[in-house]
Amino acid sequence: xxxxxxxxxxxxxxxxxxxxxxxxxxxxxxxxxxxxxxxxxxxxxxxxxxxxxxxxxxxxxxxxxxxxxxxxxxxxxxxxxxxxxxxxxxxxxxxxxxxxxx
Amino acid sequence: xxxxxxxxxxxxxxxxxxxxxxxxxxxxxxxxxxxxxxxxxxxxxxxxxxxxxxxxxxxxxxxxxxxxxxxxxxxxxxxxxxxxxxxxxxxxxxxxxxxxxxxxxxxxxxxxxxxxxxxxxxxxxxxxxxxxxxxxxxxxxxxxxxxxxxxxxxxxxxxxxxxxxxxxxxxxxxxxxxxxxxxxxxxxxxxxxxxxxxxxxxxxxxxxxxxxxxxxxxxxxxxxxxxxxxxxxxxxxxxxxxxxxxxxxxxxxxxxxxxxxxxxxxxxxxxxxxxxxxxxxxxxxxxxxxxxxxxxxxxxxxxxxxxxxxxxxxxxxxxxxxxxxxxxxxxxxxxxxxxxxxxxxxxxxxxxxxxxxxxxxxxxxxxxxxxxxxxxxxxxxxxxxxxxxxxxxxxxxxxxxxxxxxxxxxxxxxxxxxxxxxxxxxxxxxxxxxxxxxxxxxxxxxxxxxxxxxxxxxxxxxxxxxxxxxxxxxxxxxxxxxxxxxxxxxxxxxxxxxxxxxxxxxxxxxxxxxxxxxxxxxxxxxxxxxxxx
Numbered sequence: 051x052x053x054x055x056x057x058x059x060x061x062x063x064x065x066x067x068x069x070x071x072x073x074x075x076x077x078x079x080x081x082x083x084x085x086x087x088x089x090x091x092x093x094x095x096x097x098x099x100x101x102x103x104x105x106x107x108x109x110x111x112x113x114x115x116x117x118x119x120x121x122x123x124x125x126x127x128x129x130x131x132x133x134x135x136x137x138x139x140x141x142x143x144x145x146x147x148x149x150x151x152x
Numbered sequence: 153x154x155x156x157x158x159x160x161x162x163x164x165x166x167x168x169x170x171x172x173x174x175x176x177x178x179x180x181x182x183x184x185x186x187x188x189x190x191x192x193x194x195x196x197x198x199x200x201x202x203x204x205x206x207x208x209x210x211x212x213x214x215x216x217x218x219x220x221x222x223x224x225x226x227x228x229x230x231x232x233x234x235x236x237x238x239x240x241x242x243x244x245x246x247x248x249x250x251x252x253x254x255x256x257x258x259x260x261x262x263x264x265x266x267x268x269x270x271x272x273x274x275x276x277x278x279x280x281x282x283x284x285x286x287x288x289x290x291x292x293x294x295x296x297x298x299x300x301x302x303x304x305x306x307x308x309x310x311x312x313x314x315x316x317x318x319x320x321x322x323x324x325x326x327x328x329x330x331x332x333x334x335x336x337x338x339x340x341x342x343x344x345x346x347x348x349x350x351x352x353x354x355x356x357x358x359x360x361x362x363x364x365x366x367x368x369x370x371x372x373x374x375x376x377x378x379x380x381x382x383x384x385x386x387x388x389x390x391x392x393x394x395x396x397x398x399x400x401x402x403x404x405x406x407x408x409x410x411x412x413x414x415x416x417x418x419x420x421x422x423x424x425x426x427x428x429x430x431x432x433x434x435x436x437x438x439x440x441x442x443x444x445x446x447x448x449x450x451x452x453x454x455x456x457x458x459x460x461x462x463x464x465x466x467x468x469x470x471x472x473x474x475x476x477x478x479x480x481x482x483x484x485x486x487x488x489x490x491x492x493x494x495x496x497x498x499x500x501x502x503x504x505x506x507x508x509x510x511x512x513x514x515x516x517x518x519x520x521x522x523x524x525x526x527x528x529x530x531x532x533x534x535x536x537x538x539x540x541x542x543x544x545x546x547x548x549x550x551x552x553x554x555x556x557x558x559x560x561x562x563x564x565x566x567x568x569x570x571x572x573x574x575x576x577x578x579x580x581x582x583x584x585x586x587x588x589x590x591x592x593x594x595x596x597x598x599x600x601x602x603x604x605x606x607x608x609x610x611x612x613x614x615x616x617x618x619x620x621x622x623x624x625x626x627x628x629x630x631x632x633x634x635x636x637x638x639x640x641x642x643x644x645x646x647x648x649x650x651x652x653x654x655x656x657x658x659x660x661x662x663x664x665x666x667x668x669x670x671x672x673x674x675x676x677x678x679x680x681x682x683x684x685x
Contacts, residue, residue: 068544084544086608093490094487097487109364109570114365125270135510136512146525148522
């Protein structure tokens with residue numbers, strides 16, 4: 051059995067979609083490790099599944115309380131949240147221009 | 153016996169009765185940390201002296217002022233005749249993945265190294281409301297992604313207190329090491345694929361992954377939301393039961409927390425083992441892993457001493473009246489890791505999208521032209537290799553063109569893994585088990601740098617633990633002996649849904665039955681030669 055491999059082109063596409071940038075060294079390592087992990091994941095394709103089997107999003111289905119009412123509850127100290135932002139202006143979180151050049 | 157050697161149960165008993173002051177307990181714990189922990193984990197490059205190389209390095213942050221203030225509060229309550237709580241004066245460490253208001257919560261990652269928790273996790277709050285003292289935040293694999301602690305961005309990463317050239321396991325390695333080295337009596341960890349049990353086994357302590365939903369996840373920085381379970385680590389089963397008693401129960405702020413009543417875990421310990429049905433499964437005697445190039449499956453038997461420890465435990469439990477059921481089939485256990493590679497990565501990639509350099513955490517100091525560049529630079533500079541790998545793998549296996557082959561298939565295999573447990577615990581079925589007895593890990597601890605970098609081999613160190621996470625059932629690890637090198641062996645008891653009481657009862661029984669055995673007198677290397685006050 052030979053394993054499926056992710057192509058370098060697809061790998062680069064994934065890096066972009068993941069909003070990452072990689073050094074050459076990182077790329078080489080992560081590309082190899084992804085393909086190694088795929089060798090493990092491919093074992094799933096060999097498992098015969100009963101036709102009527104249902105997927106499980108949880109092993110033990112949550113038996114929790116129903117969702118609380120969707121009421122607005124202000125956080126007691128919003129200034130603590132704002133203070134965590136890397137850059138703020140007038141109590142707002144600031145970011146660079148969304149579209150392009152400054 | 154020094155204060156740091158006391159169990160949580162004994163500390164709380166003595167503090168509550170006025171025999172001990174919580175402030176003295178806190179001072180003793182701080183002195184122990186100061187003596188054996190060494191420099192805390194840091195983002196700055198470190199060059200360690202040989203003496204520092206052999207320290208524990210469990211802590212990222214020691215919260216001395218917080219611990220002393222909490223101790224004073226406990227002492228004041230007792231002086232006023234008020235109820236101080238079940239954990240009055242008990243030293244606790246918290247895996248640095250839980251929010252504790254007023255402390256940094258780093259997830260052992262550069263990307264949120266400066267994050268100050270604006271609120272406290274429910275599990276932590278319940279522990280401190282019961283009188284526990286937070287001594288500090290302890291190290292872990294970055295975002296909990298690992299099984300050795302070595303992937304932490306905060307170096308030095310934690311060492312195994314039994315032999316410091318070995319890893320403590322992970323990702324709750326700092327938790328397990330801080331308990332084993334008697335810096336604290338209790339630690340709060342998390343278990344997504346084995347992250348409480350594997351390090352607890354490697355460090356010779358007790359660790360419990362509760363049933364999914366038994367302990368609130370509010371305030372825990374998520375890895376894989378359908379698998380994550382907060383849970384206790386301690387030096388004996390009674391302390392784990394005590395800690396669970398305090399933490400367990402529904403939380404209106406976590407819709408996955410269970411509304412089922414919480415059992416009385418301490419009372420359960422008093423019951424004997426007569427007539428309990430404990431299973432042994434051949435499917436927990438080996439690990440199955442692929443050749444990285446050909447994909448062919450190899451079989452590697454569990455380390456003989458570990459296997460022997462499980463069989464010996466079965467004999468001891470049988471002598472106490474338990475019935476041992478052999479050849480229990482768990483045929484889908486072997487698919488636990490491939491399934492985990494898919495489900496956990498998809499959930500991790502989703503959870504890690506929020507770290508983008510905008511709302512909190514690290515932002516690149518470079519000048520950027522637009523928001524997308526800000527995202528990419530901040531994430532590239534802030535995340536370590538393991539988070540990047542998990543994000544990429546999660547995106548690949550959940551992409552629309554691959555989802556039916558991988559993600560959807562993995563969710564169906566998860567159903568099969570769950571059905572193994574349902575069948576063997578079914579009270580009307582062929583096996584009618586009260587617990588399954590297995591190794592916790594296939595080997596004892598490995599040396600630093602021996603596995604790190606090989607992400608597949610590292611993941612397979614969780615093969616004995618991960619099926620319980622897929623199924624949501626509770627599982628307890630406890631010490632079962634030492635190998636020929638003097639490293640701890642962990643044995644695991646897996647129970648039916650919400651039957652933590654049962655596996656704690658069996659584990660406590662085993663502890664009592666082996667209390668006088670020679671191996672229990674062995675001490676971790678970092679504690680040998682200590683002069684105890």
